[in-house]
Amino acid sequence: MDTTTVVLPVVLGALVVGLVGWVVVSHRRHTRRLTALADAAARERQQWEMHLQHVVHEATSAHLAEVAVERREREEVEALVARYHQAYTASLKWEVGSRATLLGLLSQHGLDGVLFSGVVFTTVGRGQQRYVTQLDHVLLLDDRVMVIEAKNWKGVVFDGVAPSSLHAAFGALIDAGSDGEFAIHVRRPEQGTGLLITRHPDPSGSSEKHTVAPRAQVRRQAFALRRLIEARTGEDLSIDACVFYSHKSVRLFTPMKGAPSRTPYTPVFDTAGMGAHLSALGPGRVGPGLIGRLAPGLGSMATDATGVGAHAEAWQSVLDAGRGEAVG
Numbered sequence: 001m002d003t004t005t006v007v008l009p010v011v012l013g014a015l016v017v018g019l020v021g022w023v024v025v026s027h028r029r030h031t032r033r034l035t036a037l038a039d040a041a042a043r044e045r046q047q048w049e050m051h052l053q054h055v056v057h058e059a060t061s062a063h064l065a066e067v068a069v070e071r072r073e074r075e076e077v078e079a080l081v082a083r084y085h086q087a088y089t090a091s092l093k094w095e096v097g098s099r100a101t102l103l104g105l106l107s108q109h110g111l112d113g114v115l116f117s118g119v120v121f122t123t124v125g126r127g128q129q130r131y132v133t134q135l136d137h138v139l140l141l142d143d144r145v146m147v148i149e150a151k152n153w154k155g156v157v158f159d160g161v162a163p164s165s166l167h168a169a170f171g172a173l174i175d176a177g178s179d180g181e182f183a184i185h186v187r188r189p190e191q192g193t194g195l196l197i198t199r200h201p202d203p204s205g206s207s208e209k210h211t212v213a214p215r216a217q218v219r220r221q222a223f224a225l226r227r228l229i230e231a232r233t234g235e236d237l238s239i240d241a242c243v244f245y246s247h248k249s250v251r252l253f254t255p256m257k258g259a260p261s262r263t264p265y266t267p268v269f270d271t272a273g274m275g276a277h278l279s280a281l282g283p284g285r286v287g288p289g290l291i292g293r294l295a296p297g298l299g300s301m302a303t304d305a306t307g308v309g310a311h312a313e314a315w316q317s318v319l320d321a322g323r324g325e326a327v328g
Helices: 003-090 092-108 168-173 214-233 271-279 290-301 318-323
Strands: 113-124 130-141 144-151 156-159 183-187 196-200 240-245 251-253 302-308
Touching (some): 092 271, 092 302, 113 214, 113 290, 130 214, 144 214, 144 290, 156 240, 214 240, 240 271, 302 318
Parallel strands (some): 144 240, 156 251
Antiparallel strands (some): 113 302, 183 196
C-alpha cells in the first residue's frame, strides 16, 4: 500500500477534527461573549430604568412641591384680597360720596364707560415680597383708563401749594415743610374749637397713615395697575391718574397745569374741576376697544362696578340694586 494513500486520509481526518474542534470552541466563546454582552445590557438597562424612576420620582416630587407652594400662595393671596374687599365694603361710606359724584358727572357729560370702585390686587415688590394695592376708583372708557384717588376731606386743602404763597400770614401759621409733593389739610374738629392741621406726608414721621402725598400715591397706583395689565394681557397702556377731593365743602388750592414744579404734574380736582375735566376729554391716548378687553378683568378685582351711558345695562351695581336705585 502506498504511504501517501494512508497518510492523506489521516491528515484530512485530523484537519476535519481540528476544524470541528475550532468551530465548537469558537461557537462557545462567541456564545459566552454574547451572553456577557446580554448580561451587561440587562444590567445597564436595569440601572437606566432605576435612574429613570429616580429622576421621575424627584421631578414628580418637585412638581408636587411647586404645586403645593403655588396653591398655598394663591390661597394666601385670595385670603388677603378678600380681607381688603371686606375692609373696603365696611368703609364704603367714605367712598360712596365720591362714587355717586363721579357717576353723576359722567352721566351729566354723556360719557359711556364703567366706574370700578375698590379695585384690589396683589403685586410683587423688591425681594419678591407680595403686597396689596387698593385703588379707590378706576374709570374705564373705550379709549382711556383713569385711576382716581378720592379724598373726602372737608375744610381747606393746600395740595402742592405753600400756604405762604397765598398770603404771608398763612406761612406763619401753617408750615409747608420741605420741598416736594405734599398736601395740607386744615379743618375744624367735630367737637371743640380750634383747627386741626394734617400734613401728608407727616414731616414728623409719627403717623402710620397718609405717609405719601395723594398725588404721589395715585401715580404709584396707576403704575402698579399698568404693570398688572401688561402682565395679564401683554398691553403696555398709558394710564391717567388724578386726585379727587370730593367733599362738597372743600376749598382746594393746587397748582395749575404748566406752573413751575420740581415734580411730575398730576391733576388734582374738586367737584367743579373734575366736571370740567370730564367735559373737556378729547380722544384718549389708547386705541378704542378697552372696555371689551379690560372690563372683565377689572370687574373681577373690584368691590363694585357701575356702567354709565351705553354700558349701564351690562354693568349694574349691586349697591344700587340693593337700594332699588338705578344710576346711569
